[in-house]
Amino acid sequence: MKFAFLIFKYFPYGGMQRDMLRTATRLAEAGHSVDIFTMSWDGEMPQVGAAHGRISVHIMPAKGWFNFRKYQDFIRQAQARIACEFNVDLIVGYNRMGGLDVYFAADPCFIERAHTQRNWLYRLTPRYRWFQRTEQVIFSPQGKTQVLMVDMAEKAVFQRWYHTQDDRFHYIPPYLSGERLQLHDRAEMRAYLRNAFNLPPETKIALLVGSGFYMKGLDRAVHALASLPADMRQDFKLIAIGQDKPAPFIRMASKLKVADNLIISRGRPDIPQLMQGADFYLHPAYRENTGLVILEAMASGVPVLATASCGYAVHVQKADAGQVVPLPFEQAVLNRMLEEMVSLVHARDARLEKWRDNGLRHAHRLMTENDGSAEAAIMLRIAGKKQEDAI
Structure with a gap:
């Protein structure tokens, strides 16, 4: 045909x-x-x-x-x-x-x-x-x-x-490519991500990936970043990767005095490796039919913080693989949840490991469908x- x-x-x-x-x-x-x-x-x-x-x-x-x-x-x-x-x-x-x-x-x-x-x-x-x-x-x-x-x-x-x-x-x-399920040593991937952006080994990182930064909620993420206590921001970076104009978000971060905590990069082919090196994945999108990247993060063994306006956020809830900001969206709720996620990373809380394992199991089940x-x-x-x- x-x-x-x-x-x-x-x-x-x-x-x-x-x-x-x-x-x-x-x-x-x-x-x-x-x-x-x-x-x-x-x-x-x-x-x-x-x-x-x-x-x-x-x-x-x-x-x-x-x-x-x-x-x-x-x-x-x-x-x-x-x-x-x-x-x-x-x-x-x-x-x-x-x-x-x-x-x-x-x-x-x-x-x-x-x-x-x-x-x-x-x-x-x-x-x-x-x-x-x-x-x-x-x-x-x-x-x-x-x-x-x-x-x-x-x-x-x-x-x-x-x-x-x-x-x-x-x-x-939902479809997840086999590439997304090829897990590497976590310590190696943590080092890989930090070396890719010339960051110290102890840097805590939240990753945001997607084309169209506005619809993906990068502005929301920057405001949430600015709401973090100053001591919590010292070794924390938000890395946004995608095809879009970075200038408006860089200006926003500068105005909110968190420009040093934000890195914006063009799309690149090593997203699966970078994702596996992140501490958690942040996806505060305004509205998405799916948000495939949410499932890709779960398949990478990364806890997820997403908004309920993404269709695939329901998988985060089903799997217990992170947290979901409910609708109607409130910036204060995202701010609070981001602070909690960063706190868990600093404390190396056992919930993070539980979310990683749950997300991986759920992603493997989806692959069979x-x-x-x-x-x-x-x-x-x-x-x-x-x-x-x-x-």
Whole structure:
């Protein structure tokens, strides 16, 4: 079968991007063809042996003064090219757009966030109207787009706004690559992390990883960092790694007089090793369908402090692998929990070891539910039904 994948941008450290490429690779390895259309590609091009199917990447730069205008131009270009040059069985989108057979719902409901996290003036902007229309095209009960859900709790949110039929949602169990479960000696990884950032061996470290620092709650983390007692901050560092502009957060840290406690780094390929060397993982995101990095931290044997607005935070609670800041979010609660986590690290409290072991066991159980082929299997099933309906 022939598949077309559409994604605005590819970079190797994004969770959605890794899901997309893994699914394309699984399809190609099974003998199918995948054409990926994107505005930009950062990283190595996919390689699939000649004995298998193929993956082709088509980079299509877009024009526009604003990002949503660029997205609109890209969608127009990609869909026109697919219609004229490609005979595909299934069109899969990893971002909101019309004309899709399948939408991979990595992002939470846009209109829900626009009404709960923004003021009414935002809902008068062209950007709001564009994103709302693209989401409505996907989820409208008059539509036929099938939706791959990584968090079924978000299904109720979409249905509250759009009344989408139940049978159009398909659940994907969490996936963790084997690389994330390759544990190394903890002492060696602690030294590795500290050497990577030229820090003294006794430094206590909380790690935050993710593209889009604002949505990951780095501002919340900086405010919580500033709330720590001065003596507790002396040998403590918050290291944030990801694809985003660091300047606003550096300015914030300077204003709050904790610039010396914050390190911001671009995305890098050794995240599994760095994670295993951290004292705990901090993820105070505003809202995420999943937050795969939470499971990756658990699989690395690292206690987690996350917000309940992340879909996968429920796994921290199920496993008893750390702490979860409840909803509605209060900065004071995060501040208190961060201080408690740092105190436990200083005291080498037995709870940390318990959380590590619980998280590891839970992550291993999750691995048995999805070997990485669930998305490809669902897409093949949908493509087959589409062919049957066309006969």
